[in-house]
Amino acid sequence: MLIFIPKMNYKARFAFLFFSLLGAWQAEARQKPNIVIIISDDHAFQAISAYGSKLMQTPHIDRIAREGVLFKKAYVTNSICGPSRAVLLTGKYSHKNGFRDNENSRFDGSQYTFIKQLGAGGYQTAWIGKWHLETQPQGFDYWKILPGQGQYYNPDFLTMNGTTQRTEGYVTNIISAEAEAWLDGRNKNKPFCLVIGHKATHRTWIPDINDLGKFDKVNFPLPATFYDQYHHREAARVQDMSVEKTMQMAYDLKMLSFIKKEEPTISRMNPAQRQKFDQYYQPIEADLLARHLSGKALTEWKYQRYMRDYLSTAASLDRNIGRTLDYLDQHKLTDNTIVIYLSDQGFFMGEHGWFDKRFMYEESFRNPMVMRYPGVIKPGTVSDHLVLNLDIAPTLLEAAGVKIPPAVQGKSMLPLFRNKPAKGRDAIYYHYYENGEHAVSPHFGIKTNRYKLIRFYKRVNAWELYDLQKDPHEMNNLYGQSQYEKITADLKAKLQTLLRQYEDEEAIALTNQVIN
Structure with missing residues (x-):
């Protein structure tokens, strides 16, 4: 950067140069x-x-x-x-x-x-x-x-x-x-x-106090896969994250009579906050207790409460x-x-x-x-x-x-986003490690625009393959079916390429491991 300095005394020249450089730096x-x-x-x-x-x-x-x-x-x-x-x-x-x-x-x-x-x-x-x-x-x-x-x-x-x-x-x-x-x-x-x-x-x-009840007049339709039976998907079958079995009445849904102790997240409220909280949730709980719900009726009630609190x-x-x-x-x-x-x-x-x-x-x-x-x-x-x-x-x-x-x-x-956009990825890699809460088995895999290949290990030892074009809800595990052998081999080869690129040695070893 060149700066023209006019004729002036030393102090003036120094001040001019300093503020010129400062202005240029601030502009940058x-x-x-x-x-x-x-x-x-x-x-x-x-x-x-x-x-x-x-x-x-x-x-x-x-x-x-x-x-x-x-x-x-x-x-x-x-x-x-x-x-x-x-x-x-x-x-x-x-x-x-x-x-x-x-x-x-x-x-x-x-x-x-x-x-x-x-x-x-x-x-x-x-x-x-x-x-x-x-x-x-x-x-x-x-x-x-x-x-x-x-x-x-x-x-x-x-x-x-x-x-x-x-x-x-x-x-x-x-x-x-x-x-x-x-x-x-x-x-x-x-x-x-x-x-x-x-x-x-x-x-x-x-929810915030102002948002309590925001969706109470909405009856949310059940997702098409809500009653999934997890056929040929062992990792999905053994998980512990279901609305039916895992979602807790007090901790998650604020039905406080279902436990004897106070929920810490609620007890930290100040009196004004707690009053509005109780005014909202206590009538809902009284209605629930009066209805004596069980089975699918209770599960679907829990789903509606979950949706209303989440969206609020x-x-x-x-x-x-x-x-x-x-x-x-x-x-x-x-x-x-x-x-x-x-x-x-x-x-x-x-x-x-x-x-x-x-x-x-x-x-x-x-x-x-x-x-x-x-x-x-x-x-x-x-x-x-x-x-x-x-x-x-x-x-x-x-x-x-x-x-x-x-x-x-x-x-x-x-x-x-440039005028001549670059070519994007044709596949992406995923790896989940945790093997505790919610009983989800560790796994890694590859996704392309059409297919997804997943390798579960530790809790469950299995492969899964999905055709996302025909099966967007991922209900039909195609791994091991004869007509998908070439697709599986191609995906495994692409997976190996990504594993080497990202240097995931643990996954490389598991990919090459034979599952009985």
Whole structure:
């Protein structure tokens, strides 16, 4: 950069040069896009109207899609909370970043993250809300996080100075307010990257007081697979995540007479909150007890309650996403800010009779993701490319003009939006490790646009194959059928290629293992 310096005395020349360089540096900083990542927990694409959902309207998530891109084929590498966040931060698979499951893993904060890379590139960085990685954040200029899963009402926050603060109110609203407070106090001369981690819509789906009863007049149709019998799918048969058997009356559905002790999530409410909570749920419980339901009638009652609480919790989430977008508008940040909304994974909304996630089946494996990048992504774009949460780190580094380290395993998504879009993936890889809660067997596999091949191990030792074109609900396991031998061999070969590419030695050994 050349700067013309007019004739003047020494002090004047020095001041001129200093302020010229400062102005040039600030102009460069302003050209770097700001970044806001909003990540929710367990939010199903089936509950988002941009994805065609008839369950509820999500106008603010839809706004991001309308002003940017809707990813119709966005997936995760490991469908569970902590591991998904570790993948987001590092751009590396779980076996590379070290956080494989929520039972035994602790995030090694000393390793590379895209946040550290952005910080070195001049960005101011913050994470506010749900973190769930068992160790304190490293590499951020600021953080304020929920301990563990956090609480819906009057949540505690861990702070950088080592204290724990309790804040009165509803967690989704509080996280949004904390994010705004950080934005208000940030260094306005530096670009920023802010991650807003919402607790919603994680179990146990406790709505904001203002949203109680929002869907009580809706009778939700049962999913076509609600009474799935899991024929020829042993891993699905042995799971423990069903609405019928696993969903708890008190813990999940707030029918408090079904236990003798207080639920901690409810007892932390203040008197005013508790009064409104009881005014809503106690008549529902009295009606249930008077009806003496059992069998399928009780299961379907539980399903309706689950849906009403889940979607009411999601309503607050969408409203607060709108609040964040409004803040960017009001502070004239919209035109130079990338906004990404995603969930940490998908979620079952009664499909196969389930809630929760973990499986490589579509409802869990596929996650909602929308992205707005003014001037780069054309508004109203709909992408059918196979993308992963693994790709967010390199995408943001490229957008910021920061070098992408060789260890990053994801691919920048920005080439997909250029005039001559790059060719996307023809297959994606998944690996789930946890072998405890909900009795879901560890497994890994490959998905192409048409087929999915899954290898279960440990709890269940089996392969599964699905033709997603003919069987989108994944009810008919085709593995071992004679007419699918060539397709199976081709998929196994592609799987081996991906395993070598991502250096997953454990999965390579299991792929080659013969199952009797």
